[in-house]
Amino acid sequence: MEKDLKPVGILLVEDSPDDVEITRRALQRGQVKNNLLVARDGQEALEILYSRRDDGALPGLILLDLNLPKVDGREVLEKIKSDPKLKRIPVIALTSSTREEDVVRTYDLGVNTFISKPVRFEDFIRVIATIRDYWILIATLPPVERE
């Protein structure tokens, strides 16, 4: 069943090119079949989402770094979660912060889950691999009535 899963369209919102490469590789190593789209700041992320909002080519998952130039990750999250067409896309916050206030604040804004980026790449692969399980779960859920 897992083999039949279509690759997930992922929008990665990340300003550091190094981190983009690290995440790309971790997705590959964690065997998350994906089509990766990269936005380098919050504004670009919103532009991509808004331009695809009506033609059905929205990503299946958003990986959002919280520390972003121009439009902050939290603001992007707020915009996504308050838009009726975007709010169903699961958003996973990627951050190096483990500060409790930050975690709570992000959950309050409606993030679906939270990944704190570990220093060791091997640990990062393990965490990213959980996205695969998460995606399988979402993809195999009975379809919900669209609004």
Next chain:
Amino acid sequence: MMVSKTDITELERIQEALARKAQELARVNAELEDFTYSVSHDLKEPLRAIEAFSSFLAEDYSDKLDDEGRRYIDVVRENAVRMRDLIEDLLRLSRIGRTHHDNTTVSAGALVEDVCRDLAFALEEKKVDLRVQPNLPVITCDEVHMKQVFKNLISNAIKFNDKPQPVVQVAYRDDNGAYTFSISDNGIGIDQQYYEKIFKIFQRLNRREDYKDTGVGLTICKKVVEAHGGTISVESQVGEGTTFSFSIPKYPQQTEEAGRKQDGEGPEAGRHTAG
């Protein structure tokens, strides 16, 4: 005794200046803690890249390198992980200052049990004979921070131990106003001349290849214990073992903030007596 009006004005002036200084000190302290936090936090970003890209190098180019080349990559990665540990300890230390202390009543026995679960691997690996005095008392403390104290002391007792049969004992004594806990081991011991030094940040007594340690653990213990109004001390015989003891007052101490507020109220009380 008569107190002149000028005396009172002078007194008020000094007290105001003192309150201002206290406020400034609190602000500088908060700033310093914020600074430590940001520094530790932002240091992790480049570190993650160093670790990740050296592991990519190992994965993709291993066959193009000789043994020495591969060893260099390992050294880079090991050091990245060591720096991560240092940063995480610094974060922990700065967090003790940042978060306000949430005092609750906690069973010290449950705390120690919790810690032992976290340390199960090390306890098992070194075949430690762990003896915990039954019925440890209930204490009033910040649970998260106090757990860290027990964890650091017990893991030190396991770590700095070269005996084939390490013994770690956790005990307590009821000293009227406070409970004194002790964590003893039969490990390598600490020379008396270092009793003070070990509580200072980044101080280590052993070569890194012998004992992996960041040198922050005991600094954290001291900071937590003192924030609870207690004291921490060490007794040791080199080659025989070490006992760390710390006291936790039975009745919750004034927090620093409460103390400051009271100082602020000082002028009122002073004037009343003077009048």
